[in-house]
Amino acid sequence: GVKGFSVYAGGELGSNPAVAVKIEDFVADNEILQVAEAVKRLFDKYGDRSNKHKARLRYVVGRIGAEEFVKLYQSERDEISKQGLKGDIPQLRDIASCFEVSKLNVDDENRRITEGNNILPEKTEGLFTIKLDLNLGDIPANDLVKVGQIAEEFSQGLVTTTQLQNLLITSVPRQNVEKAKSALEGLSIDVFGDDRPKVVTCTGAATCKLGLCLSRGLADAISKNLAKDDKQQSETIIRISGCLNSCGHHYIADIGLQGKAKRVNGVSILKPLMTSGRK
Ligand code: SF4
Structure with missing residues (x-):
């Protein structure tokens, strides 16, 4: 068979999460740079680079609608297919061939x-x-x-x-x-788990300038308090992001937590906000 991808664009897990739009049912892997160039040209023409908070494809989708978005993408792609890509085209490395099964x-x-x-x-x-x-x-x-x-x-x-x-x-x-x-099993850490729910987190405020909460500290505290060896819970996924930017992908978790600042009685406090339930 031919190796390739379905391609989606215009989605995001940030402050206003949005589901991406399918723009290609299937493209062969050697065409993927054309797809990237077509999406870039689409954003250059219809996106808003003057406002960094709105400089996202999803705002283009929101403004013109998914159908029009796909149509405009397709016309950029057709143009590139006719003209070809300009400049030095990097070769895609075929990693699989280096690791032959x-x-x-x-x-x-x-x-x-x-x-x-x-x-x-x-x-x-x-x-x-x-x-x-x-x-x-x-x-x-x-x-x-x-x-x-x-x-x-x-x-x-x-x-x-x-x-x-x-x-x-x-x-x-x-x-x-x-x-x-x-x-x-001879490693210095146990890598075979103990059937606790999986906790995934971003780096959080300890190392990220944008962070509001110490997401890794919260993850440790949660993990310590979860029951071990509970097969029923072992497939639960908890995701934590230290702020609304959602690097921990909390919107697609079973339980999602997001760091948030709130003013209570005139005082700013930081608190984790429960945001989602995937199932
Ligand atoms: S979600 Fe926020 S705190 Fe976490 S890594 Fe991203 S920007 Fe930093």
């Missing part, structure tokens, strides 16, 4: 793998993904190096990050799953 031998067909939250079967029979649960996305540098070595030894050598601030070692052949797992 086909070189992995899957054997030991009768071996039973205990699947669970951290051992996930892949579409290709006999290959598994191992998920490493990281607390707030943190991992000591030495452990990260070891994770890379473990991936190199027992899989295709690729480690990917996830939106939930975890790591994935992909394409682990069945016969290597237990070996990789016991090597990971």
Whole structure:
């Protein structure tokens, strides 16, 4: 098959969250720069760069409507398809070809793998993904190096990050799953979780100038008070953003918390605001 993407534009999780509009059902991966250029030209013509608070595509969608937005995008795209892109066009790196799954031998067909939250079967029979649960996305540098070595030894050598601030070692052949797992158990942190709800957070006011709340501190406090080993809760996702900018993506959580300043009896106070429920 051809590798490619569906493309959405004009969405945002900031102060006025909006769902993105689908602008392409499918584009091949080598056309993606044309798509980016068409969206940029669309914004150059119809967006508002004079006001930084309104300099977002979603305001264009809001002003002209989704249908017109897609039509205008399509005409920019058609123009670019006719003329081609100008200047030096960077080549897209084919990362997958550097980590060939086909070189992995899957054997030991009768071996039973205990699947669970951290051992996930892949579409290709006999290959598994191992998920490493990281607390707030943190991992000591030495452990990260070891994770890379473990991936190199027992899989295709690729480690990917996830939106939930975890790591994935992909394409682990069945016969290597237990070996990789016991090597990971030798890290200085527990990466196999304890069935608590997942807490995801932005950096917060500790290091972010825009932050109103110490979102990582709140995440720690919440995690400590959540029950361990509760299978029913383990799929719950809590997301925290230190301010309305929503870097912690709190609007798409089961429970979302946002740092907010409020004036009470003439005094400014900071308080987390419960914002959403995904389910
Ligand atoms: S949500 Fe706010 S506090 Fe958190 S990283 Fe983004 S800008 Fe900073």
